[in-house]
Every structure is written in C-alpha cells, then in structure tokens.
Amino acid sequence: MSQDELSHGGRPRRWTKVSWWYSLVLPVALLLLVASVLIDRLGSDPALTGVVTDAYTGEPVSGAQVSAGATAVETDGSGSFEFESPYSGPISVSREDYESTQVAVDLDDEQVAIRIRPTTLTGTVTNLRTGEPLEGARVTVTNPTRATAKTVTDESGMYLLFDIPSDATVTVEHAGLSPVTEAVGNNLVLDFDVRPDIITGRIVDGAGEPVDGAQVQLGSVSAVSETDGTYRLTDVPSEGQIFIKKVGFREATADYPDDMIVDATLEAFTVRAIYVPADVAGDQQRWQETLQLIESTEINAVVLDVKDESGIVHFDSSVPLAAEIGAAEPGYDLESCLEDLADRDIYAIARMVIFDDPLLASQRPDLAIKDLGSGEVWTTWDGSAWVNTLEEEVWQYNIDLATEVAAAGFDEIQLDYLRFPTDGPIEVADYGTALDPDVRAEAMTEFLTRMRAAVGTSQVFIAAIVTGVGVWDESDNGIGQDLDDIAPLVDVVSPMLYPAHFPPGTFGYDFPNDHPYQIVRVNLEHVQARFGASAFKFRPWLQDFSSGVGINYGSDEVRAQIDAAEQFGQSGWMLWNDGSDYSTAALANQ
Numbered sequence: 001m002s003q004d005e006l007s008h009g010g011r012p013r014r015w016t017k018v019s020w021w022y023s024l025v026l027p028v029a030l031l032l033l034v035a036s037v038l039i040d041r042l043g044s045d046p047a048l049t050g051v052v053t054d055a056y057t058g059e060p061v062s063g064a065q066v067s068a069g070a071t072a073v074e075t076d077g078s079g080s081f082e083f084e085s086p087y088s089g090p091i092s093v094s095r096e097d098y099e100s101t102q103v104a105v106d107l108d109d110e111q112v113a114i115r116i117r118p119t120t121l122t123g124t125v126t127n128l129r130t131g132e133p134l135e136g137a138r139v140t141v142t143n144p145t146r147a148t149a150k151t152v153t154d155e156s157g158m159y160l161l162f163d164i165p166s167d168a169t170v171t172v173e174h175a176g177l178s179p180v181t182e183a184v185g186n187n188l189v190l191d192f193d194v195r196p197d198i199i200t201g202r203i204v205d206g207a208g209e210p211v212d213g214a215q216v217q218l219g220s221v222s223a224v225s226e227t228d229g230t231y232r233l234t235d236v237p238s239e240g241q242i243f244i245k246k247v248g249f250r251e252a253t254a255d256y257p258d259d260m261i262v263d264a265t266l267e268a269f270t271v272r273a274i275y276v277p278a279d280v281a282g283d284q285q286r287w288q289e290t291l292q293l294i295e296s297t298e299i300n301a302v303v304l305d306v307k308d309e310s311g312i313v314h315f316d317s318s319v320p321l322a323a324e325i326g327a328a329e330p331g332y333d334l335e336s337c338l339e340d341l342a343d344r345d346i347y348a349i350a351r352m353v354i355f356d357d358p359l360l361a362s363q364r365p366d367l368a369i370k371d372l373g374s375g376e377v378w379t380t381w382d383g384s385a386w387v388n389t390l391e392e393e394v395w396q397y398n399i400d401l402a403t404e405v406a407a408a409g410f411d412e413i414q415l416d417y418l419r420f421p422t423d424g425p426i427e428v429a430d431y432g433t434a435l436d437p438d439v440r441a442e443a444m445t446e447f448l449t450r451m452r453a454a455v456g457t458s459q460v461f462i463a464a465i466v467t468g469v470g471v472w473d474e475s476d477n478g479i480g481q482d483l484d485d486i487a488p489l490v491d492v493v494s495p496m497l498y499p500a501h502f503p504p505g506t507f508g509y510d511f512p513n514d515h516p517y518q519i520v521r522v523n524l525e526h527v528q529a530r531f532g533a534s535a536f537k538f539r540p541w542l543q544d545f546s547s548g549v550g551i552n553y554g555s556d557e558v559r560a561q562i563d564a565a566e567q568f569g570q571s572g573w574m575l576w577n578d579g580s581d582y583s584t585a586a587l588a589n590q
Contacts, residue, residue: 047086048105050112052079052093056188061116064095068105097162118188121164124157125172128193129258133157134174137194141184143168176260178235199233201262203244211266213536214246215491218256220457243459247492248536248571251411251459271347271539271572273301278314280580281305282332287340290580294346297587301347303414303574304337306405307398308351309384311359315408319400321393325363338409349463349574350410354398356417361385367394369421370430380424389420389480390431390439395447399454412461414494415451418444418486419467419479440480448489456491463492465541468502471495471523471530487534492571497523497540497561500547513550516543517560524568536570544575544582558586 048068052061052075060079065072068087075081088107091114094100099117125137139159141149146165153159161170164184171181176198182190199218203211203225210229215222218233219240225231233242242254242262249266274293280286281304293299307313313327315334322328341348361368361377362385369378369388377385387394402413420440421429433439448464456462466481476482487493499519502512507522509515520540528535542561546552558575565573575582 048083048109048112050081050091050114051075052081052095052114052116054098055115055117056186061095061098064093064098064116066114067092067094099165117166119163119165121161121170121184121188121190123159123190123192125153125159125174125192125194126157127177128195129260134177134194137172137174137177137192140171140173141168142171195238196260197234197236199236199242199257199260199262201231201264202229203231203246203264203266204229205249205266206268208265211246211249213533214244214249214266216242216244216262217457217459218242222457245459245461245491247461247539269300269347270566271301271349271574272298273303273347273349273572273574274299274580274582275303275351275574275576275578276305276580277578278305278308278312278331281337286580287332287337291340291344293582293584293587295344296590297584298590299587300345301349301572301574302341303349303351304334305331306334306350306352306410306413307401309353309356309358309417311353311357311361313401315404317401317404319397319404321360321364321397322401325360327359334408342409347412348410349412349414350405350408351414351416351465352398352402352405353417354415355387355389355394355419356384356421357387357394358385360394360397361387367391370432372428372430378424378429380421382423386421388431389447390433390443395450399451402451402455406455406458406460410460412463412492413455414463414465414492415490416465418448418464419481422479437476437482440476440478441482441485444476444480444482445485445489448486452489461491462489463494463539464490465494465496468495468497468523471497471527483531487531487537491537493538494574495523495527495538495540496576498543498547498576499561500543500545500549511550513547516553516557517564520561520564521568524565528568538569539571539573540565540569541574541576544577544586553583555583555585558583562586 052064053059054061062075062077062079064075066075066081068083068091069089071083073081086107087105090102090104092102093114093116097118097120099119101116103112103114105112125134127134134157135153135155137153139151139153141161141164143165149161149164151159151161166184168184169181170184170190171179172192172194173179174194176196177194178197180192180194203214205211212225212227212229214225216231216233219237221233221236223231223233239256244252244264246266248268250269252264252266254262254264276290280290305314311327312329313322314331316330317328338348365377367387369386371378379385405413452462464486466483470477470481470483497520499516500513502519504510506512512519527538542565543553544558562573
C-alpha cells in the first residue's frame with residue numbers, strides 16, 4: 001500500500017471522502033424528515049378548531065363567517081370551523097339574524113366555543129278582552145344606540161323584527177287600546193295582550209232622539225255626548241261601572257262592556273222640589289208630614305240643609321276643620337232621612353252654604369274678611385261675619401265637606417251663598433288684596449273648578465244658587481256671580497226668581513211681586529235667549545212666601561210660577577219657604 005493511499009491513522013484516503021459525503025447528506029435528510037412530519041401533522045391536525053352555537057338554544061349555527069385576521073372560514077352543518085395555521089388575536093363571528101361578536105384566542109388554544117345571540121324577534125298581539133288577534137298594531141323597538149325599528153302586525157296578529165339588541169324595548173300601540181311596553185332581554189318571542197281603552201256609544205231619550213250634553217263617567221274618566229248623542233271615553237281603566245247623567249233625566253248605569261260599546265236610553269225626569277230646613281227634618285212628626293205631602297202631590301224631590309247660614313254642619317263630619325271649630329252638630333238623622341227618600345224614589349238635594357259662614361269666621365279669624373279700619377273681623381249690618389272668599393283653606397274646607405255629602409247618598413249638591421257679601425259696610429271689607437271683577441271671577445271659577453274635580457266625577461250633580469238679577473247682568477254683578485263663567489262649571493244653575501226680590505219698576509211692573517207668572521216667564525225666556533242650548537241647566541227657585549209688600553202669596557200665585565217654569569224651563573223648579581209651610585193646593589195631585 002502506498003503512502004498516498006493512507007490517511008492519517010493508517011486508513012485509506014477513500015474512506016475520508018465517504019465520511020465527508022455522509023456528513024453533508026445526513027443533516028439534509030433529517031431536515032426533510034422533520035418537514036415531512038410537520039406537513040403530515042398540519043394536514044391531519046389543524047392549528048385551531050371551534051364550534052359556533054346559538055346563545056339561547058345551544059343549537060349549532062351553520063353558515064356563520066369566522067374571521068381570523070385576513071383568513072375567513074364558514075361553519076358547517078354542525079356549527080364547526082377550523083383554521084390550518086396557528087393564530088393569536090381576536091376571532092370575529094358574524095351571521096345574518098345574529099349579533100356579531102369577537103373572541104380572543106392565543107397560540108395555546110386548540111379549540112374554542114363561541115356563542116352568538118340571535119337578533120330576530122317575533123310574537124303575536126292579541127286583544128285582551130276578546131282574545132282575537134289584532135291586525136295593524138304598531139310594534140316599535142327603541143334602543144339608545146340604534147335606529148328605531150318599526151313594523152305592524154299581520155292579519156294573524158303576528159310581527160317579525162330583525163337586528164334587535166337585547167337592551168331594547170318593544171312598544172305595541174293600536175287606536176283604542178292601551179300601549180304596552182316590554183324589555184327584549186333574552187327573548188326571541190314576545191307576545192302581547194293589549195287592553196282596549198276606548199268606550200264609545202250613543203245616548204238617546206225615551207223617544208229615541210239623541211241627547212247631547214250627557215256626562216258619561218267611568219272612574220276618573222268622563223266624556224260629554226255630542227249633538228248626535230254619541231260620545232267617546234278614552235284612556236279608560238280596565239274595570240268599573242259606567243254611569244250616565246244629565247239634568248232633566250234620571251241617571252243610567254251600565255256594566256263594563258266586553259265589546260267596549262255602551263248605548264243608553266235616558267228617562268226624562270223633571271225635578272219638582274221643596275226646601276226642608278234641618279229643624280223640620282229633625283222633627284219626626286213634621287218629617288212624616290213632609291213625606292206624606294210628597295207622596296200625595298207632584299213633588300218628587302227634597303232640598304235638605306247639610307250646612308246652613310250659621311255655619312253648622314248637619315251631619316257627623318270627619319273633616320278636621322269641622323271638628324276644630326265645633327261645626328258638626330247634626331240637627332237630624334241624615335242617614336235615616338236619605339233612606340226614607342230613597343225608599344220613595346225621591347230625588348235628594350243637599351243645600352250647602354259656602355261663604356256666609358259666621359262660625360268659621362269667628363273661630364278662625366285668619367280666614368275671615370277683616371275691617372280695614374280696625375283690623376277686626378268684618379261683619380254685615382246685622383253683625384254676621386263672612387269668611388274671605390279668596391282664602392284657599394276656606395275652599396278646601398267646603399270641598400272636603402261636599403265630598404262627604406256626595407258619599408252620603410245625595411243626588412245633587414246645591415252651593416248657596418256662592419258669592420261675596422252685599423249688605424254691610426263693604427267699602428271697608430279687607431280681603432288682603434284689592435277687589436275688581438277679574439279678582440272676584442277668578443276666585444269663584446277656581447273654587448268651582450276644584451269642587452268639580454273633587455265631586456263632579458261622582459254620580460252627584462253640582463248646582464249653584466245665584467241671584468235672579470244675575471240672569472240679566474253679564475258681568476259678575478259685583479259679587480262674583482258671572483253666569484258665563486259659572487254655568488260651564490256646574491250641572492245646574494238655580495236662580496232665585498222670587499218676584500218679591502225684583503225692585504219696583506223692573507220689567508215694567510210697579511210691583512213685580514204682584515205678577516208671579518210674568519216675572520218667572522220673562523226671566524226664563526231671557527235665559528233661553530242668552531244661553532241657548534245650555535238653558536236646560538237652569539232650574540229656578542220659586543216663591544212660596546209673602547214678602548209683606550204687595551199681595552200675599554197663596555196657591556194661585558205659587559201655581560202661576562210653576563206654570564211659567566214648566567212652560568219655559570227644562571229641568572224643573574223648586575219651592576222655597578223657610579218654615580216648610582207650603583201652599584199644598586198649588587201642587588198637582590200624584
């Protein structure tokens with residue numbers, strides 16, 4: 001062996017060349033092997049997989065687009081997806097009718113579960129009272145961050161809305177129905193039962209003619225019938241009894257209707273009343289005589305004192321101010337008297353004196369009219385004190401009493417002495433502010449407005465007793481009784497058409513007292529001319545007493561007034577005699 005064939009260590013040089021070749025090829029082979037393994041692994045086991053499900057039902061969601069950076073895939077029928085390369089960052093998921101969402105992943109995550117919230121909302125709207133589906137109901141979705149969505153229900157009462165966020169609210173509205181609002185939350189279906197809130201109908205009289213101006217009441221909601229007799233009660237409560245009233249008719253009542261329609265026929269009723277003071281009502285013999293008079297004649301109504309000119313309250317009132325001043329001194333058994341009247345179907349009217357209240361004025365001087373000179377309580381010529389008509393506490397005291405009277409069972413409350421005083425040194429009467437027609441009118445209308453709000457929604461009529469001359473005076477007559485202001489606020493206006501109260505020369509008569517028929521007739525003719533359709537509200541007080549001037553009054557004079565009232569009045573008449581001593585022969589037999 002030659003020296004050239006030997007390598008260091010005595011090996012042939014050719015083995016050195018082979019070793020060098022292996023040293024080059026082996027790393028490459030190993031790299032190829034690793035690459036092959038990686039390729040095989042990537043092909044059979046993706047870097048990231050996941051499943052998308054419905055957030056509410058848990059069911060898989062197919063067709064959802066899942067985006068990781070610039071790569072996007074779509075879920076299959078089982079809601080699954082996969083990415084073939086590793087990814088770190090947010091994955092976005094979106095699908096029609098679902099709320100888009102993002103999920104953070106990192107390289108360690110091999111599988112993720114993603115829940116997406118459906119955004120469609122459907123449901124049915126039903127009429128609560130009938131159970132029928134409601135077509136054409138407006139369905140509105142509101143949300144602070146998105147545009148309002150709207151639709152209407154179809155003939156089956158169904159609606160469908162898209163892209164509805166979970167923090168939205170849904171409101172259902174329909175004409176004649178109370179709106180209903182619900183939060184969407186996690187609901188896919190929201191059904192609504194919508195309550196009707198409009199009652200309509202028509203009011204007619206016994207002859208089938210329409211009755212206009214009838215008040216229809218349900219709880220605190222009321223309406224007035226039109227000239228064709230129709231009415232419309234809106235925003236009504238879900239239950240209660242309906243009552244219908246108009247002066248000149250008997251009241252009608254009706255149960256709450258399923259079909260939201262109430263028609264009614266009103267029976268004509270003309271009030272023919274006598275005044276009965278508390279001392280007569282409290283005397284059993286005289287009270288029985290009064291009932292006998294009513295049963296044997298055309299009289300069908302009684303006016304009872306519940307608060308008179310003394311300030312005494314003739315029933316057991318629980319009003320705190322009445323207790324404070326010692327006003328409650330029942331002069332008769334109110335409950336028993338009302339039962340007697342109800343048993344005989346007699347219309348019960350409560351007479352309530354308002355501002356001529358010497359008891360309240362003396363016990364609460366701060367509520368009384370003051371004397372400008374002395375600062376003491378002002379009084380009339382006969383020494384009677386009046387409360388200050390401008391004092392709201394006085395208003396509320398009488399409103400509270402009237403509320404109790406209405407609950408007691410009366411059909412009507414007559415407000416008497418609803419005025420400023422006329423006799424006495426009125427030039428020194430101090431009301432705390434300067435009086436003028438506007439101040440007086442504002443006080444009277446505000447008091448009546450509050451009274452009507454408290455009592456007028458009940459089944460009780462409210463009446464105002466006014467002076468006879470007020471029928472002619474188109475201002476407030478200096479006492480706050482402007483009939484143009486008062487008439488719309490009450491159900492009945494009762495002018496005192498006593499012929500003796502009109503001064504000599506009135507209407508061309510030297511002594512009006514001596515012309516009972518003519519005086520009543522000319523006044524009621526003027527009422528009709530001045531007030532037109534509202535003239536039905538006027539029910540006059542007639543004179544059954546002698547004034548001491550001119551002729552004495554008896555049956556003929558009383559009957560003459562009654563005839564005039566029945567010819568030109570619409571809602572009736574009332575006889576006044578402060579001793580309840582009536583001209584019985586003037587009254588038609590029952």
